[in-house]
Amino acid sequence: MKVSYKWIKELTGIKVDVKDFVRDITMSGSKVENLYCPGDEITGVVTGKILLIEKHPNADKLVVCRVDVGQPDPVQICTAATNLYEGAYIPVALAGATLANGLKIKKGIFRGVESNGMLCSLGELTLTKNDFPDVDENGIMIIDECELGLDIRPILGLDDTCVEFEITPNRPDCLTVSGLARETAATYGKRLNLPEPKVRGSGDNIENYVDVSIQDKKGCVRYIAKVIKNIKIEPSPAWLRERLRMCGVRPINNFVDITNYVMLEYHPMHAFDLSCLDGDKIVVRRANGEKITALDGSEHTLDDQILMICDAQKPVAVAGIMGGEHSGVKSDTQTVVFESACFDGPMVRAASRKLGMRTESSMRFEKGLYSEICYTAIMRACELVEELGAGEVVDGIIDIKNDTRKPPEIEFDPGWINKVLGTDISVLQMEQILENLEMKIENGVIIPPGFRKDLEGRHDIAEEIARIYGYDNIPSTTLKGAASAGFTKRQIFRRTVNQTALSAGLNEVATYSFISPKSYDKILMPQDDICRKSVVIRNPLGEDTSVMRTTLLPSMLEVISKNYNNRNLQGGFYEIGTEYFPAGNEEISENNLPEEIARLAIGIYGDDADFYELKGITELILDAVGIKNAVYKSSYSPSFHPHKYAKIFIGGNSGEQIGFLGEIHPFVPENYDIGTKCLFAKLFLDKMFEFYLPERTFVPLPKYPSVTRDITFICDEREEGAKFAGAIERAVGNILESVAFLYSYRGEQIPDGKKSMSYSVTMRSESGTLTDEEADKAIKRAVKSLSAMGAERR
């Protein structure tokens, strides 16, 4: 909402510097977003009068003017303008002046003739022909006769400031200058007093001209009409044009300007050409598929959800949004019908959306206006008509009211208000504040004014008092009493996982929760996979963000792709992200919301990235949360390399899966434009949490030394080491401390299809120093056991 500060000052009588005003009004609840003072950039431009015009001696297209600028000596200025005459009053930018476009005026020599300034056009002073309809916009601006040498800004209305407010949706009353003036007055401890509009009238009777009926009482709670006859369409006077301009509205002609002025001041209005209303009738009703061409030339078909203003035959306006082209006020209009009505906000909003028409009027109506103001508004318009001499106001008024709303009665409870604010404001001060906001207080009951539909209960009253009293003046206190706070076990678990992922060198990423359904194809997910059933967004921004992911893999691949293509050729990332699963086969509903499961995704990529690197990271994380006995089972997944993929289980062979890891199938990175190896692991945090062991018990350090023996054996190339390690463990028995994999080797001295594997076996007894004989015996048992499995010692 843009407002002329001069206008606010005029209505309230305040005399505060605009900077202070901006601070104070922001702190009382009407936030100022922007300030614009067109005259700020213009300095050194004064009123002048042309005394003499001579031809330039060396240039055909230039003239040399002698200009009186109120100083003892006239100023000599060269110009190419052709609309000048001796005796003309003009704006003169003296040497040293600055113009709106930042242009600095300097003394100069024009083909040998000195020029000590510049004569200004409209554009150079930020103005347009709309602001000054009589001025030639291609020539120098000719102004009215005035004193010479004066600052041009007040004379052209360039000394005003446009204040732009952010108005919250609960305060449509502040979408008017009068509303903001009321707020201003209350902010400075005053009550706004606006004079009632006075209309002289010219006899005659409105009943001789037009008839109004409302068929949709819900859509239109009040409709007032006044008739103006013998009208004269012409430009508005300068003061009115200035006001409109400073409020961001383009001046057009006196009637359009009056309706806009009243809209800015009180309430949106409309003006019809009576001769275009068939049957001299106005009917407010729902549409039934009729067509209308709006004032802006756009054509619309109106359905029965849209409220229209019609004549006896056809629609002439879309209620609260825009008038029709046909019935608008034109240069030959003789009689005008003014409309000041109150339309249903949600209906206007729905229609405005549907038709794609958002106007100054609709954006006010859609927030919910109040009907009391309609009368003031239409009378103000008539007052302006008379003031401008734009026509004769016909006596009589048509006023149809269906508004049944009664303002609420709110208990005035100063004790509760002080308690909830933490203040000690006197009852007297509270009453003063409320009265300045035009509330009535009677017998301990507050009745808010009609324009404050947002006030319903004592908490609303508390805010009114608090904001005018000043949030700054309310004390700051700290919360009393201790509270038990701390991370839950699950939160500590998650933080441990996070911390460990970071210490493994992975960078944390944040990715979108929604993906493209095509992602499932890109990761080679089978057509019948249950994970293809995603939660679908009904109104997505686009296909790429249209379904909630059931797997974190595509998100991770996008990250890797982005990085790879930004020439980050290797790296590792993790994200604790959510996967979303429709719950069961039934429709998603309030009682059947999708499951949201947080999981850890790890992605590593690069030519050197390999399975064991990823497995090491996974093991580090499982170790950190006390999960020691995870089992990795070679498995199959279409997204992964057929031999480099494992599911992770806990709790033995029949245990639960807590995740998986593997190298991505080479076709998948190709689908993501990644030219290197990608590996991905996912850990099911909720399952892991069930096995989480946050507390560890101290294990005493061993008393006796350990003995270590290495075992190297040959086995089939595709046999899994875990099998042999397990056999060694069992064979060594209770003196076993650990079996550690050393290396695996294929090549010279090893037959084709075979591999050599080495393990280091550490043994220790708790009851005494282990002898070489005991250790050797145990190793012999292990070798025998391996041999029985077809693995011969080397």
Added chain:
Amino acid sequence: MNAMIEDLKITKQTALDQIAQCPDLKELEKIRVQYLGKKGRLTAVLRQMGKLESEERKVLGQQGNLVREAIETALAESLQRLKLHETEQKLNGEWLDVTLPGKKPKAGKKHPISLVLDDIIEIFMGMGFSVADGREIETVRYNFDALNAPSDHPSRDEQDTFYINDDVLLRTQTSTVQVRVMEKNRPPLRIISPGRVYRADDVDATHSPLFHQLEGLVVDKGIAFADLKGTLEIFARRLYGENTGVRFRPHYFPFTEPSAEMDIVCFSCDGNGCRVCKQEGYIELLGAGMVHPNVLKFCGIDPDEYTGFAFGMGLDRAALKRYNINDMRLLFENDSRFLTQFS
């Protein structure tokens, strides 16, 4: 006997000479063995003592010990000298280029949003707040109805909110957690809840259809607007520095009344007005207010008995501000050159 004493003297002298001229530790050890070893010269001289009378043996023994001590002392001194010398020699050969880069252990970096969030959680935990989780796919009831949003509120439009169907949507605010927490738990309550929220905004430098918010809620007997101010002032000063200027100005949210926005003095211009704060001198940090009685009632809490305050802030914007990041898209692009800049 005299011959033997003479022999001792000579042994001592040659040993000391040899020790003095010894060039390195290896040679020194040889000298030690040559004189003091089992088959050494001194040992050999003393072994002859057996042939002597006891008186003479005693004298010779004393002499022998003196010679041994002298040799041992000389050996020890020499050992120290040579060790020093040899170590110096060795270290001199080990010149190192200290300007070459070190071997950094590989360590990952937290996402900037997590960094900001962790700091915020720490601050609120210090004031007795716990952390609550909330779901992202929510009902219209929890996202709008329970939060007192008018049934025709524009934020409900499909243009602003992602819907799954007429009753289910992607939450547009973490305030939903307020309701879920109050339904399940009785006051006193002090919680914060971070999470993802969704709005149908196209992606640009300052908008994202998905972003992160942090919600806070306090409900108890006698909670006042003054507590809201005090608590959030402490928060702002802990997060942005003790001297951070703070102001609260009236605002509107359907689910709080009175409502406020908290601004901090622009860190870029110190309140004088600049491009960062759009000439306002302040930067908006969060929205807050006293929990609306309708919201308390919806959750089965008596607004005559309890009052509370709630607040909400955008974490993405907080991260952008904190690190002076000029484009929100960077947060979701996850380029490692970006991610590794923050800690």
